[in-house]
Amino acid sequence: MRQDTRSTCPISTGLEIVGDRWTLLVIRDMMFAGKRHFREFLQSEEGISSNVLADRLAMLVERGLVTRAGDPAHAQKAIYSLTEPGIALLPVIASLSRWAQVHFPATRRPEARVFLDGDEAAIAALQQALRREHLASGGR
């Protein structure tokens, strides 16, 4: 992947790439809500605006975390897929979900239970399912 960051610290570099609330919410929607189209991301409860969404999707494609396919003449029909580095963010999101559920019990929910429990086997299975769904090779 392209690296074009101000610091060589891994944490700082990671934050330059995904350290923005909307960026990780787009990844969340691709991972857990099966969203693949521009219009679907707009419908999330956090209310992302279409210009912020367009900016974050373009950045994710440029940084190699997401690919975009479809007819260039029909922007509405473009389909977005996670790449392997994008799918590899799952453990980061899982640990953030766990932290929030531990410290803000109001956020606990059945579908996020695997993260609260830190169920490594379930997280690995989820990652494998994302590879089958998003990677052209099916992750093989």
Add this chain to the structure above:
Amino acid sequence: MRQDTRSTCPISTGLEIVGDRWTLLVIRDMMFAGKRHFREFLQSEEGISSNVLADRLAMLVERGLVTRAGDPAHAQKAIYSLTEPGIALLPVIASLSRWAQVHFPATRRPEARVFLDGDEAAIAALQQALRREHLASGGR
């Protein structure tokens, strides 16, 4: 801790609290560089501005991730400490560090090797050392 967020999704809630590059860089500096004073945070290589730093430190205190102690008449002398929820962010930062080091090899560095390796025992020991250093009770 106070929760005052737009969504009850744990990922969204987590991002509302720490999903900002500067916020996690302040936590990083407290965890790994032993920084406790306003002036020390200003010296990080990423070049945080003093107004952004003041804003993020106030937010971290308000949200209960950091405490501030010291003479109110000498703002320069205030000392910041991590709380247990702040220290509990270590696994989130560790998995972000690992992700960056795997996908951006230029960020690999000896002192972050424990995160690249996902060395759980070393991470737990680091967390325990932070408790001794930051919590009044010494984490006992």
